Amino acid sequence: MIGWVSPQSRGVAPRGLSRRVIIATALFALLMAATFLLFAGAIAGLRHAATLSGRSEEVLAASNRLDRLVVELQSGARGYQITHDEMFLKPWRVARAALPGEAAKFRRVAAEINPDQAKRADTIARAATSFRDDFSVPLVTALQQGRQPGVSSAQAVAEGQRRLAALRSDFDRFVTVQRSVTSHNQQRSLTASRRAMAMAGAAAVSSIALALLFTSYLTRALVRPVRRASIMAADLARGELGVRMPETSLGEIGLLERAFNTMARSLEMSHHRLCRIAEEQAALRRVATLVARAVSPHEVFETVAAELGHILGADFVVINRFEPDRMETVVGSWKSDECAEAAPPVGSRWSLEGRSLESSVERTGRPARMTDYQHATSGIGVWARTRGVRSGAGCPVVVEGRRWGVMIAFTTADEPQPEGIEARMTEYTELVGTAIANAETRAKLTAARARLVAASDETRRRIERDLHDGAQQRLVSLGLELRAAEAVVADGEKALRERLSTTVEGLSGVLEDLQEISRGLHPAILSKAGLRPAIKTLARRAGIPVELELNIDGRLDERIEVAVYYIVAEAVTNATGHASASVVRVRLDVVDEGISLRVEDDGTGGAIPDPGGSGLIGLKDRVEALGGTIEVESPDGTGTRLDIRIPLWPGRSPRYGA
Numbered sequence: 001m002i003g004w005v006s007p008q009s010r011g012v013a014p015r016g017l018s019r020r021v022i023i024a025t026a027l028f029a030l031l032m033a034a035t036f037l038l039f040a041g042a043i044a045g046l047r048h049a050a051t052l053s054g055r056s057e058e059v060l061a062a063s064n065r066l067d068r069l070v071v072e073l074q075s076g077a078r079g080y081q082i083t084h085d086e087m088f089l090k091p092w093r094v095a096r097a098a099l100p101g102e103a104a105k106f107r108r109v110a111a112e113i114n115p116d117q118a119k120r121a122d123t124i125a126r127a128a129t130s131f132r133d134d135f136s137v138p139l140v141t142a143l144q145q146g147r148q149p150g151v152s153s154a155q156a157v158a159e160g161q162r163r164l165a166a167l168r169s170d171f172d173r174f175v176t177v178q179r180s181v182t183s184h185n186q187q188r189s190l191t192a193s194r195r196a197m198a199m200a201g202a203a204a205v206s207s208i209a210l211a212l213l214f215t216s217y218l219t220r221a222l223v224r225p226v227r228r229a230s231i232m233a234a235d236l237a238r239g240e241l242g243v244r245m246p247e248t249s250l251g252e253i254g255l256l257e258r259a260f261n262t263m264a265r266s267l268e269m270s271h272h273r274l275c276r277i278a279e280e281q282a283a284l285r286r287v288a289t290l291v292a293r294a295v296s297p298h299e300v301f302e303t304v305a306a307e308l309g310h311i312l313g314a315d316f317v318v319i320n321r322f323e324p325d326r327m328e329t330v331v332g333s334w335k336s337d338e339c340a341e342a343a344p345p346v347g348s349r350w351s352l353e354g355r356s357l358e359s360s361v362e363r364t365g366r367p368a369r370m371t372d373y374q375h376a377t378s379g380i381g382v383w384a385r386t387r388g389v390r391s392g393a394g395c396p397v398v399v400e401g402r403r404w405g406v407m408i409a410f411t412t413a414d415e416p417q418p419e420g421i422e423a424r425m426t427e428y429t430e431l432v433g434t435a436i437a438n439a440e441t442r443a444k445l446t447a448a449r450a451r452l453v454a455a456s457d458e459t460r461r462r463i464e465r466d467l468h469d470g471a472q473q474r475l476v477s478l479g480l481e482l483r484a485a486e487a488v489v490a491d492g493e494k495a496l497r498e499r500l501s502t503t504v505e506g507l508s509g510v511l512e513d514l515q516e517i518s519r520g521l522h523p524a525i526l527s528k529a530g531l532r533p534a535i536k537t538l539a540r541r542a543g544i545p546v547e548l549e550l551n552i553d554g555r556l557d558e559r560i561e562v563a564v565y566y567i568v569a570e571a572v573t574n575a576t577g578h579a580s581a582s583v584v585r586v587r588l589d590v591v592d593e594g595i596s597l598r599v600e601d602d603g604t605g606g607a608i609p610d611p612g613g614s615g616l617i618g619l620k621d622r623v624e625a626l627g628g629t630i631e632v633e634s635p636d637g638t639g640t641r642l643d644i645r646i647p648l649w650p651g652r653s654p655r656y657g658a
Contacts, residue, residue, distance in 0.1 A: 035203035056182035301332025350379030367422035579603025607634035
């Protein structure tokens with residue numbers, strides 16, 4: 001049965017590959033998030049630097065515009081003072097009107113940059129406003145009214161130059177400080193951006209490295225084992241049941257490897273069991289075929305012992321028959337090729353007395369086993385101990401309800417024979433019992449046939465003897481008396497003499513008919529001279545040519561001679577009377593402790609054993625009663641051929657059954 005992953009094994013799974021995948025995924029996500037945040041920070045820093053730079057430029061631009069307005073106030077007032085030309089007042093008026101707004105804007109943008117710069121910007125804006133209100137506007141107003149300012153022209157110019165120089169100095173200092181602040185801020189932003197970019201790059205490289213490591217880990221821990229599992233699964237599907245995965249992985253892949261190996265082992269065990277069952281069934285079919293073919297019990301015993309030895313992996317197998325005198329006779333044996341010792345010879349007798357497996361089976365009629373032969377005392381037990389047998393299992397052979405014998409499987413291995421071996425042996429003992437019962441039945445049937453044939457032959461002999469000694473002799477006596485009466489008839493009684501002569505001739509014909517019937521019942525020449533002269537006489541009396549080839553010397557068993565004679569007689573009669581044959585060929589040989597008879601003709605063929613007739617069926621019964629076989633070939637239009645084999649000693653056969 002295929003083993004699956006247990007619930008306890010499934011409980012390990014979250015701490016295995018899944019946990020590693022979750023941790024690696026979380027780390028990868030964190031690194032990616034950190035990389036994104038660092039990149040976002042770098043971008044924000046760059047944006048902040050750009051914003052600061054833009055504001056610095058805006059402050060500088062506001063400072064320049066305010067500076068330019070102050071300069072225009074100074075230059076316009078100075079030009080108007082010198083030339084009194086209204087042309088110089090146009091830019092002056094524009095500058096005077098724009099200065100408050102530019103001063104306020106200057107203060108605002110400076111306040112957004114730096115508190116210190118905001119103070120400086122406020123000072124500059126007040127100074128610029130003071131320059132306009134306290135110097136430039138009063139100067140131009142006085143000049144427009146046609147009066148001179150309260151101070152001399154030279155002093156006014158000097159005062160304007162002084163105020164303008166102070167403002168320009170404040171502007172320069174503000175611009176210098178602003179540029180320094182802007183440069184510092186830009187440098188700091190760039191440094192932060194570079195740091196963020198470096199960290200983001202490091203995070204990206206770490207993410208890539210982690211991705212590569214994760215990919216390598218998945219390839220090593222998941223892809224390769226799964227690919228290996230798929231390849232081995234394909235090998236397993238092709239029938240290579242010995243493949244196994246190395247159980248080196250952890251977590252779910254480790255469970256997969258162990259489950260795969262468990263499945264492969266289960267499939268291999270199932271395959272071995274199926275192969276063993278198939279081998280056992282094939283062996284049983286072979287034995288059953290032998291039993292169905294009605295082969296001799298000896299052949300069945302030898303085949304069963306060999307098949308059982310191979311199936312069970314035993315070293316020796318014996319089949320013994322129980323005898324009435326508390327002995328057992330070996331009727332079949334087998335030994336493995338690895339064993340140097342010989343099995344008990346067939347026909348040997350062993351005592352059942354003492355402690356042994358077979359005596360237990362003989363006594364109880366049930367399967368038994370013996371795991372220690374050190375103390376066995378029966379004949380077979382002593383033999384097994386001297387051959388190094390460690391254990392044995394035996395099953396009774398039961399024939400028609402009686403304990404006929406025992407079948408034993410011996411092994412020299414240290415391990416005891418596996419459980420259930422007795423049940424496997426029982427299937428073979430049942431076939432052995434069936435073969436023995438069939439052999440006994442066939443023997444009884446053959447004996448009954450033989451008795452019937454013998455009784456029939458004896459009846460034929462008695463009838464032939466009675467005819468010869470009784471009716472034939474009386475007919476001969478009557479004929480002689482009639483001839484004597486014919487001789488004393490007077491010469492004038494010619495009619496009476498002719499009638500007596502006719503009667504004598506009729507009696508002679510009846511006598512010849514009786515003699516022919518007598519020869520058909522049981523030819524006297526067969527009993528007196530033997531088979532060869534009897535067949536030759538039969539051939540001479542046939543109505544067609546009979547070619548003989550009789551390769552025998554001397555006399556045969558009387559039953560064989562009678563059977564062969566009647567077979568030839570029946571075949572010649574059929575060829576003459578029914579087959580319209582022109583020739584009959586008879587060949588008789590002695591081969592392989594038996595006789596071989598072939599009778600063939602060139603007639604019309606078509607001879608079929610008819611259960612309702614007495615021809616071929618009678619021949620078949622006569623041959624089989626002697627333990628022989630008969631084969632009939634009679635195709636239409638090609639003649640008939642009989643092939644008969646009969647053992648030379650029909651009554652002699654080994655005893656396996658009783």
